[in-house]
């Protein structure tokens with residue numbers, strides 16, 4: 001099992017193989033297209049992340065002290081980002097998530113483009129996951 | 141004379157490179173760029189005559205006050221107001237509308253009605269929502285037909301004995317629809333109801349004559365007509381403004397103050413509390429002079445051509461939905477979606493080609509939701525845009541659509 005830090009480093013390495021932004025975006029779009037869609041029943045307002053221009057649903061599930069995640073969005077690039085976020089945070093403990101330093105965004109060479117994170121929902125997704133982890137920890 | 145090369149040279153930002161590519165700026169409805177004369181004016185003000193206005197009795201304060209008041213006269217002439225007392229400087233269209241909502245509120249009682257349209261920017265909705273929460277006034281909405289135009293027959297039916305104000309947008313920032321404000325004003329006046337026009341998207345595209353229109357109020361922002369940000373205008377008929385009480389209190393808007401009471405200054409100062417944005421006002425004067433040198437009619441003609449050129453090219457793209465009024469009633473803002481591709485995805489990728497457009501609800505959420513969308517892609521034009529830029533935009537859009545297939 002890889003740590004949050006290790007997975008981020010893998011993602012950074014994958015993105016470093018593309019030297020221009022167009023290919024990086026094509027990769028992100030592919031990730032978005034390949035992310036398994038949520039079942040319609042799960043696209044509920046309860047799971048909707050507010051404050052993004054695209055709609056993003058993030059569904060947490062706790063099992064054996066670990067957080068499992070699934071997500072969907074009506075925008076493909078946002079979905080691609082969601083798939084990265086899931087890869088990083090899925091199947092981790094609340095402590096790991098709460099203490100995680102998220103650094104991959106600046107280092108995959110898209111941060112200049114992704115910086116209005118409010119619009120694409122990246123910052124909100126990370127914040128929500130940290131909230132879920134915290135809530136879970138205080139409950140248990 | 142309309143000399144596009146010269147015009148483009150007047151706007152230094154147009155030479156900027158975005159990700160190493162030429163900037164194609166199609167977000168003019170959000171804000172416009174500044175010609176060198178406006179940029180120079182801002183520098184000149186701080187270099188040559190900066191001093192607080194209406195206060196100091198020293199030389200620079202006197203000069204600065206003169207420049208500020210000259211700017212007021214330039215605005216007055218541009219919109220053909222009867223007197224410069226009718227020109228209130230604000231920080232923008234939003235503050236202008238809030239000023240009216242706040243000062244007009246003293247004439248409004250519970251259950252009184254204000255009519256707005258289905259196309260309003262949040263700036264012309266939320267101030268009235270605040271009044272409805274605080275005072276119990278009611279909002280009535282002029283509906284839009286399937287042609288993205290206001291339904292004037294329905295409009296007439298909205299009036300009751302309780303209708304106190306009509307407040308409508310001249311040109312929709314989302315759809316580019318030009319609303320028939322002449323008719324709207326006539327109808328409202330026939331029922332003795334005053335009218336506020338939100339000219340935030342028309343002042344830079346069309347000749348506005350407040351006497352001919354006979355509107356009671358008109359609001360716009362400087363930054364959308366090539367001036368600095370943080371300056372705007374509220375025009376109000378003198379008779380209206382005289383009846384209204386001030387919106388904010390402070391320095392500059394008083395005649396006489398004791399510890400317990402204030403006698404307000406005359407118009408327009410009554411509505412300009414605190415240190416005004418006199419540099420912004422100066423820049424607005426310069427911007428208007430710049431526009432007048434080119435001629436607002438020439439600007440409108442050229443911008444109409446740009447819109448129709450883009451419209452024709454866009455409508456040939458497969459799967460496109462354009463949200464626009466009939467040909468004679470539209471200009472400047474062109475909204476659309478591509479079936480199966482999210483507007484945010486289109487905007488994100490067009491940006492990578494150096495193309496600045498806006499996506500989302502454009503501060504008109506009820507409007508966009510009313511035609512069943514969560515957002516649109518909006519290209520909005522100014523007279524410094526070119527047909528070549530539109531070609532590049534269309535070609536890039538086609539590539540972007542391909543990426544998401």
Ligand SMILES: Cc1ncc(COP(=O)(O)O)c(C=O)c1O
Nearest residue numbers: 232233234261263313340341361
């Ligand atoms: C139609 C309309 N009204 C009002 C406004 C508000 O202008 P400002 O934000 O400059 O006050 C805008 C700006 O987007 C607008 O397009």
